[in-house]
Amino acid sequence: MFTSRTGLVAGLLFALVPTVTRYGHEARPYAFAVLFSVLATLLLLPALLRPTLKGWALYTSAITLTGLSHLVALCVVVAHAVAVLRARRGGDHVALWAFGCAVVMGTSAVVPMIAKGSEQAGRIAWRNATVRDLTTYPMELFGTWFSGAVVMGLGVVGLLTAGRKAVVVPAVWAVLPPVLAFLTSDLFRLFQPRYLLFTVPAWLLLAAAGAVRCADALTLAGWTGRLRRVAGGVLVTGAVAGFAFQVLPALATARQDLSGEPDFAAAGHIVTAGQRPGDGIVYNGDFGVRKAMAYEIREGARPKDVLMKLTPQQTGWYAADECDVPAACLVGRRRLWLVSTAAGSTRSGMSASTGAALAGRFTVVHTKRLHNLTVQLLERRNR
Numbered sequence: 281m282f283t284s285r286t287g288l289v290a291g292l293l294f295a296l297v298p299t300v301t302r303y304g305h306e307a308r309p310y311a312f313a314v315l316f317s318v319l320a321t322l323l324l325l326p327a328l329l330r331p332t333l334k335g336w337a338l339y340t341s342a343i344t345l346t347g348l349s350h351l352v353a354l355c356v357v358v359a360h361a362v363a364v365l366r367a368r369r370g371g372d373h374v375a376l377w378a379f380g381c382a383v384v385m386g387t388s389a390v391v392p393m394i395a396k397g398s399e400q401a402g403r404i405a406w407r408n409a410t411v412r413d414l415t416t417y418p419m420e421l422f423g424t425w426f427s428g429a430v431v432m433g434l435g436v437v438g439l440l441t442a443g444r445k446a447v448v449v450p451a452v453w454a455v456l457p458p459v460l461a462f463l464t465s466d467l468f469r470l471f472q473p474r475y476l477l478f479t480v481p482a483w484l485l486l487a488a489a490g491a492v493r494c495a496d497a498l499t500l501a502g503w504t505g506r507l508r509r510v511a512g513g514v515l516v517t518g519a520v521a522g523f524a525f526q527v528l529p530a531l532a533t534a535r536q537d538l539s540g541e542p543d544f545a546a547a548g549h550i551v552t553a554g555q556r557p558g559d560g561i562v563y564n565g566d567f568g569v570r571k572a573m574a575y576e577i578r579e580g581a582r583p584k585d586v587l588m589k590l591t592p593q594q595t596g597w598y599a600a601d602e603c604d605v606p607a608a609c610l611v612g613r614r615r616l617w618l619v620s621t622a623a624g625s626t627r628s629g630m631s632a633s634t635g636a637a638l639a640g641r642f643t644v645v646h647t648k649r650l651h652n653l654t655v656q657l658l659e660r661r662n663r
Contacts (some may be wrong), residue, residue, distance in 0.1 A: 281325070281446050281617060282489050285513070290488035292520050293379050293431065294481065298530040303477060305535075310477045312349035320346050320620040321453075328375055336378050343386030346478075348393060352470055353478040355460065357383055360454035361506050366445070372539065401427045407472065409465035419456065420473035421480065424530045435483050437490030442536040447479055447489065453482035476590040490610070491516055531638025542569070542653035548576025548649055550655050551583065551617050558584035560613040564630045565621030567599040569653075583617055586610060607637040616642060627656050 281467030282290075291406065294300060303310045320342035327335035347354045364379040439447050457479055461471040495515040499508045537543070538652065551573070561583035563569045570585070571592060577583075586609050590601035603609035610616070618638070620626035626647075627635045642658035 281449060282485065283492070283514070286485070286488045286492050287436075288488075289491055289516055289520060290481070290484040293484045293488060293523065294518075296524050296527055296531070297427060297431070297480060297484070298479070298527055298534045299421065299473075299477060301531055301534040302423060303309055303474065308474075309349045310474050313346065313353035313478045314481065316342055316346040316349050317353050319450075320356060321360065324363060324379075326376070328363060328372065329373075331374060331378060331436065336382050340382040340386045340432055343383060343390045347387055347390035350475065350478070351390070351394065351397070352457065352475045353385065353445070354390070355457035356453055356478060357387075358456055359449050359482070362452050363449050366448070367536040381591040384469050393622050401469075403541065405467075407469040409469075409471035410461055413471060414462060417473055421476065421483075423534060424527060426526050426603050427523070427530070431487045434490035434494075435486035435490075437493060438486040438488070442489040443492045447486060450485045452477045454486060454568045474650070491519055495519070511530075537651075540652065542572070543651040544576050544653065545573040546617055546650050548573060548655055551619070552577055552580075554657065555583055555617070556615060557581070559583040559615045559617060560610070560615070561617040562587050562634070563619050563632075564627060567597075569619060569621050570600055571598070582605075583615065585611060586616070602631075602634070606631075606634040607641070610641060612662050618654075620654050620656070623651060626656055 286344045300314075300499050320339060323335065323342050343354070343357065346356065361379070361437070364375050367375040418432050421430055422428040425518070439451055445602040458471070458476050459478065465471040492512070495512040496508070498515055500513040563573065563585075570588070574585075585600075587598045587602040587606055589603050592598055592600050595601055616638070618626055622628040622630070627638070630638075638658065641660055643661050644656050645659050646657040648655045
């Protein structure tokens, strides 16, 4: 869509955007949505220039992967449709049919997830977008006000100066999804910057085009072509370096654990180092504590989750179902690890029967308080 220099600048900026680091090390699907939406675009453009069955099949697969990573990311197909319509006006009468088949086949594989997900729409019903959400969108999308202002500001410059044919696809890719998500927020509740992270590459393409245009405009018109290219490269390099210097603190913050997240990694180390054969483990607090600890102590032997009756996978929800009679499930356990994310007492919010079973049969022998999390070792009382 642009020159190789523009692509290089866009790639460098992508590596420096704080939200790329922020969501790149998460297990949530937003990084995959970025990956597959870019991959689908990369596969579409050569398929339009040199159509082959293999090329369109790969594009179909990329559309499926985009939808499976995040449904909102399928909005990138609208930008693709613009490129296809341009190709059709250029005389390619096969492109529209091939694109239509690819989209139908690619999205059909996502239909079961859409059907299942619609049953859980109530889980995000509380998200009601307001004008304030719209005004903070640049900062939330790019990680800081500085990066949001620079990227979007240069993106507008690129949009106005790089030529309509070059910018139309990234412009639709960058602008249309947030507009649609905001206008339909009362119905679908999908206006969340992280849901729209897949638009960042499009913004960066436009920003890189704007940066290159500005650099070219600042070089002296009387210089030779080679000298102007060198001077322009120096200006662009300096601009990228300045951008990097400004966002380094935000990048350092993005690499840290979120302030409100419990220190599950440290808890996993404590349990792993101190466990003995026959130990059990019980949980209290946030519904994610069980899954997080299962991940942290996933290797080798680990204490048995003694209160779990049905796994989260079996319940179809984040939390597990626990024993109806906790005292019966604790029979035969000499030691228990209690991992709690509850504020205050480690047993705050615990069911009365579970709390009574633990208090009546076990005593606390060791307590380790971590960030937003407490680990206790309990031993059975001697009767």
